[in-house]
Amino acid sequence: MKVLTESDTPYLYSDCVSALCEDSKGNCWVGCRGGMGISLADGGHYRFGTLSFAGGGLADWYHVKDIVEDADGSFWIATANYGIIHIMGDVQHPETLKYSNYSYNNGQLATNSVLCLHVDKSGRLWAGTEGGGLYLYDYKENVFTEKNQEYQLSADMIGSIEEDRQGCLWMGTNMGLVQLFVPMDEDLATVRVYTTADGLQDNFFISQSSCSREGELFFGGNKGYNSFFPASLEKDNEAVPYLITDIKIFNRSFAVLEPEVRERISSVMPSFTRKLDLPYGYNNFSIEFASLTYKNPGLNRYAYQLVGFDKDWQYTDANRRFAYYNNLKSGTYRFRLKATNENGIWSQEIRELEVVVLPPFWATWWAYIIYALIGAAIVCFILRTAKNRMQLRNELHLREMEKSKLEELNHAKLQFFTNITHELLTPLTIISATVDELKMRFPGHDDLYTVMGSNISRLIRLLQQILEFRKAETGNLKLRVSPGDVAAFVKNEAESFLPLVKKRKIHFSVLCNPESIIGYFDTDKLDKILYNLLSNAAKYNKEGGYIQVTLMYAEDRDFVRLHVKDNGSGISKDKQKSLFKRFYEGDYRKFNTIGTGIGLSLVKDLVELHGGSIEVESEEGRGTEFIVTLPVDRSYFKEEQIDEEAVLPVQKTVTYLEEENAENVVAEKPKAHTILVVEDNEELLQLMVRLLKREYNVHTAENGQEAVTVLDNEDIDLIVSDVMMPVMDGIEFCRCVKNKLELSHIPVILLTAKNKEEDRAEAYEVGADAFISKPFNLAVLHARIRNLLKYKERKAHDFKNQLVFEIKELDYTSIDEDFMQRAIDCVNRHLEDSDFDQPQFVEEMGTSKSTLYKKLKSLTGLNTSAFIRNIRLKAACRIMEEKGSSVRISDLAYAVGFNDPKYFSSCFKKEFGMLPTEYQERFIQS
Structure with missing residues (x-):
């Protein structure tokens, strides 16, 4: 006998040799505590160093427990600390070997400690682990599958595996000696566990076993070893009798339950019952069972299934002979039970027990009838409510349609007035400019010019009123208040009505108390309010009547109160309700007057915009009094509504200035500047040329595109352009001028019949230097041109000096x-x-x-x-x-x-x- 030690054997890792294996080529594999080596059949040897696994990871010190070779010629190494190592390749060329690892670290096994390996006669690879039980390798999926649950093995440590001549596996475990027979159809597998009751030296076996040439098996244990011939063992295939021994409700035995409860659940004892009727509150129960044998009853195993709740059979052993269920839903279930004898042979008979869990009172058939009745009542109520709502919706829809039609009619009227207004503004501009020219050419007919001027002003005011009303309809009215003397403004505006009231012999008086009332107000809005009220007072009055205008502070001196009183025909109570409605037409025909029906409606909108209120007091035959209350204190207005430097309207004074200085306007001056006039209306274009050419060199164009051509060929100092033109309108033309380096320095004045705030904003956004609404006064246009040219010269002077x-x-x-x-x-x-x-x-x-x-x-x-x-x-x-x-x-x-x-x-x-x-x-x- 020769002794090999680590010191004189190069392929040994230590003197502790724990595994030996001779492969099919005569090579001897030696596993040690710390590593592994090979003694080759040709006299060579190889010592494995650090192993590098294909899936990642290294093994530098590993305790080998077993080594086997499979049918493919690859080797499987069981280790105590690295699970299972698989080695593939030719050991004659170690550098070509490949290594794989199956362990707890990569999720393949439940433990890293593998005690034994066995390749059975069918080529299947089995692994016994410490703490994880039995595993079977799946070559197709390349995984190890845990089999303890499937074969109902209670032992979790399998130290050794041997195979007898009949193909049965014998395994030494920590809970006895297990005989496992697994045919190709694994569902037919049988298990028999031998213990000390069968004559074993102990139920705990170490990881050492052997099989002799004669087929005798040897298994070592802590108290000796056991040897036997498997074929000589007697088997008892007789089925064991078994029955249900008890039914416990909330862990109380059936026998101790109240008699009335037992009667409701079952009329007979558990061993004989075939059906259980469990009230809903008793659905927490267990069923106990046992075998009727005295021959190794501890080896009996049981399987149960509650059909309707358990998907699969539930397995248990003699130590846990009951099935427990809680909180089962109401319904019918079928409890099935079977058992094995001491040799693991399952009984062919399956005992069945019907289990009915009764529903709670709210889920019974009579409860559902009540629910159905309640549901039907609710449906009837919903249908009735839906019907009523549908009728109401239809009525509301009809009202909305009527209201919509009325609004469409009002909108059509307003749109018609607006369109007519825009169409009239340009002709009025021509007429106004023509009168201005006549006054300059043929002075001395002031009475005729005054009549023409007053009628033009009246038409302009009416047209502006229609446009203002349009703004009120679309919500575009803007308030712009400025500080001033309200009393002086009211007196000045009221005096403009003197010619009209004198003509109709109406007594007219204006009283302001005190004489001066300083406050914030929108001059444009107050002008329109006063004009409409005085116009109505004169319209519905009679010769010899009177109109009285009174302005005073209200009780709260932050407000003023304006009274316009007359002694005309008065207004009836029923008509007073409709007085401020859109397009309400009063008794115009009675007084031979014509009205649009928007004056008082506009007054109400303007008063409310100003934050005030309007009232009417009237009696038929005794006259009418309108009372307007307006805030004038600065605190009542938003910052964006206040203009501290706002200029009061100068329309009237412009006319007089123009009359007084007509001679100065027409005086010959050197034509130092050239102006481009862009207008598509031929008459207005020619009129503007005649008026402007006295002071400036004038070029013309009929649209923006022609104007661009003129600018490319002429030196222009200022541009006057209409907005609404074909081909290229004034807005686009202004944008073109201001975005072009060669032209951006030229001032642009835009003329338009549009006078909305957004129209002005759009004009100034594209770079317009001024914006004048049609119809415009000639003096205003001249003044604006002169101011822009002077401003341009002043900037040049400032730069220079x-x-x-x-x-x-x-x-x-x-x-x-x-x-x-x-x-x-x-x-x-x-x-x-x-x-x-x-x-x-x-x-x-x-x-x-x-x-x-x-x-x-x-x-x-x-x-x-x-x-x-x-x-x-x-x-x-x-x-x-x-x-x-x-x-x-x-x-x-x-x-x-x-x-x-x-x-x-x-x-x-x-x-x-x-x-x-x-x-x-x-x-x-x-």
């Missing part, structure tokens, strides 16, 4: 501001370069020579060379301010691009009215 300035302060458009900044920066970059001239300036600005000249001339009043010189001289002032009086004039001249200091001083004096030395003495030294 201001030594220190910010471009943003000159109020240029964004395009012009960017242009000016680039031009100034360009010159400043070349201050010291005396050769920097106009051609280089044009090149760096990226524009044409003519465009640069026009832009600079329009924005600054300077030509290109003068602009460069102006920037250089301003830079000189900046340098003197920075360096003080110590700077020499010659050095200063060279620093800003002048070659001759004398010429620099001459230019400085011409530009700023003083020499550089005087500038130093006056502004620097002081």
Whole structure:
């Protein structure tokens, strides 16, 4: 006998050898505590080092417990700390070997401790583990499957596995010796557990076993070993009798239950009953059972299933002979029970017990009848309610349709008035302008001009009232209050009615108490309120009657109260209810007058917009009094509604000024400016040309597209354009002008019959410099043109003469501001370069020579060379301010691009009215 030790055997990891295996090629595998090696049949050897697994992970120290070779020639290693290791490849070439691992670490096994492996005659690989029970390898799925549950094995430690000549597996476990027969159809597997009752030395077996050539099996234990021939063991195939021994309700035995409860559940004892009727409150119960044998009853096993609740058979052993259920739903179930004898042979007979869990009272048949009756009542109620709601909905729909038709009719009326209004505004503009021209050409007929002017003003007021009413209808009325004398405003407006009341011999008086009432109010809205009330008072009055206007503070001095009283025909009580409705027509025919039916409705809208209220007191035959209450204190208005510098309407004064200064308007002046007039109405276009050509050179175009062509070919100082035109309208034309570098400096005045706030906003958003509503007064148009041209000249003057300035302060458009900044920066970059001239300036600005000249001339009043010189001289002032009086004039001249200091001083004096030395003495030294 030869002894091999770690010290003299290179393939041994330690002297503790725990596994040996001779493979099919005669190689000897040796497993140790710490690793593994091979003694090859050809005399060589190989010692395994650290194993690198295919799925990741390493094994550098592992305790080998068993080694087997399968039918494919690969090897399976059972370890105490790395589960199962699978080795594939040719051991003659160890470098080609591949390793896989099946362990708790990668989820393949329930434990890392594997005690034994066995390949049976069918080629199946079995594994016995410590703590995980029995496993079977599935070659197709490459996984180990746990079999303890399937074969009802109670032992979780399987230390050894042997196979007898009949193909039965014998396993030494911690709970006896297990005989397992698994045919190809695993469902027919049988299990028999042998214990000390069968003559074993102990129920605990160690992981050592053997099978002799004669078929005798040997299993080692803690108290010796057991040996036997499996074929010689007698088997008892007789089925064991069994029965249900007790039924417990809430863990109380059937025998101790109250008699009435037992009677309700079953009329016979549990051993003989075939049916249980359990009230809903007793659905927490257990069924106990036992075998009727004294021969190893501890080896009997049981299986039960509650059909309707359990999906599969539930297995148990002699230590737990009961089935427990709780909170079962109401319904009918079938309890099935079977048992094995001591040899694991299942009985063919299956005992059955019907279990009925009665429903609670709210789920009984009579409860459902009540539910059905209640449901039917609810459905009837819902149907009746739905019918009533449908009838109500239909009635409301009819009312909505009637209301919608009425609104459509009112809208149609209003739209018609609005369309007519817009159509009349342009002809009225022509008539008004024509009268202005006649007054200038043929003075001396003031009475005729006054009649024409008053009627034109009346028409304009009526048209504006219709447009204002349209705003009220669409919710576009805006309030704009400003501080002023309410009393003076009311007196001034009331006096405009004197010619009308004198003609009808109506006594008219205005009383303000006190004489001056200072407050915040919207002059435009108050003007329309007063005009409509006075107009109605005069319209429905008689000759010799009276109209009295009274203005006073209300009890709360934050409000004023305006009374308009007459002694006309009065208004009946029933008609007073409809007085402020849209298109309400009073007794116009009775007084031979014509009305639109919108005046008082508009008054009510305007008063409410102002935050006030209006009342009427009237009696038929005795006259009418309207009482308007308005807030005038600043606290009653939002910040966006207040305009501290708002200008009061000047329409009347404009007319008088124009009459008084007619001679000045027509006086010949040098035509220093050129204006482009864009208007698609030929008559209005020609009239405007005649009126404007006395002071300006005038070019014309009929739409925006033609106007763009004119601008490309002419030097234009200002544009007057209509908004509503074909091809290209005024808004689009203005946008085109203001977005084009060559044209953005030209002021634009837009004329339109539209006078909504959003129309004005749109005009100013595209860059319009002014917005005049039609019909317009000639004097207003002339004044606006003059103001824009003067403002343009003032900006040029400011640029030229201001030594220190910010471009943003000159109020240029964004395009012009960017242009000016680039031009100034360009010159400043070349201050010291005396050769920097106009051609280089044009090149760096990226524009044409003519465009640069026009832009600079329009924005600054300077030509290109003068602009460069102006920037250089301003830079000189900046340098003197920075360096003080110590700077020499010659050095200063060279620093800003002048070659001759004398010429620099001459230019400085011409530009700023003083020499550089005087500038130093006056502004620097002081």
